[in-house]
Amino acid sequence: MYTALFQEILHFGIFIAGVDAIVFTLQNRCDKTICPGIQASGGQPQLMEGGLELKPLQSRNLTAPKGWSGRFWGRSGCKFNVYGEGTCATGDCGIGLYCNGAGGEPPASEAEITLDSPVDFYDVSLLDGFNMPISVVPYDDSGVCPTVGCDTDLNQHCPTNLIVRGDRGEIVVCKSACTAFQTPEYCCTGQFQNPNRCKPTKYSQYFKRACPSTFTYAFDDPSSTVTCRDSDYLIMFC
Numbered sequence: 001m002y003t004a005l006f007q008e009i010l011h012f013g014i015f016i017a018g019v020d021a022i023v024f025t026l027q028n029r030c031d032k033t034i035c036p037g038i039q040a041s042g043g044q045p046q047l048m049e050g051g052l053e054l055k056p057l058q059s060r061n062l063t064a065p066k067g068w069s070g071r072f073w074g075r076s077g078c079k080f081n082v083y084g085e086g087t088c089a090t091g092d093c094g095i096g097l098y099c100n101g102a103g104g105e106p107p108a109s110e111a112e113i114t115l116d117s118p119v120d121f122y123d124v125s126l127l128d129g130f131n132m133p134i135s136v137v138p139y140d141d142s143g144v145c146p147t148v149g150c151d152t153d154l155n156q157h158c159p160t161n162l163i164v165r166g167d168r169g170e171i172v173v174c175k176s177a178c179t180a181f182q183t184p185e186y187c188c189t190g191q192f193q194n195p196n197r198c199k200p201t202k203y204s205q206y207f208k209r210a211c212p213s214t215f216t217y218a219f220d221d222p223s224s225t226v227t228c229r230d231s232d233y234l235i236m237f238c
């Protein structure tokens, strides 16, 4: 039996080793300023009030408590005033810089993370389409935790039917087939809500070829969700 004092030491030891909290580094490698959005899952604390701005090559470390889960996405073409009021051209959450629980409007590429369940699960999802490259890179010395995501700009080769253009005719985002056509077949809903019925399509295969470690349709290969334990994570945009 440990004494009460030793239990205190154990607890303190674990605390200073950092296992009670983990660090997410958000890094902007894009050549433009972006505003990452962060949406915690039900009941979890909203990190950074759900949003921040990152200039090119800027990064920020955020601390998340043990057991946290939620998603990260990038917003581009944002115009916010000093109060954080305004909108973004892609990934907008509808309430300004600080999303405070609101999600991003599709199309947006998203990183999803659930910590300590009992290991950490993470993936990058293109189910809601693609707006900018995003990857999850574990800070992992052992080299066993995979990096997932997409560092290719899928907008450049987006299938014609999925393209959304900006005012100057430039391609701003690439919809997923589900957001573009909203049919049970592409969204894996209704009678297609079944892995045997809902199969890859030419659209999901386009995403998969360019970014093999991402989720490209609802019943995509479960190996697109990977695990790690006791790690901090770099969330990289572009």
Ligand SMILES: *[C@@H]1O[C@H](CO)[C@@H](O)[C@H](O)[C@H]1NC(C)=O
Binding pocket: 023, 025, 061, 139, 232, 233
């Ligand atoms: C951010 O967190 C990472 C991972 O824990 C660490 O390696 C890095 O030194 C931190 N950067 C700063 C500026 O604190």
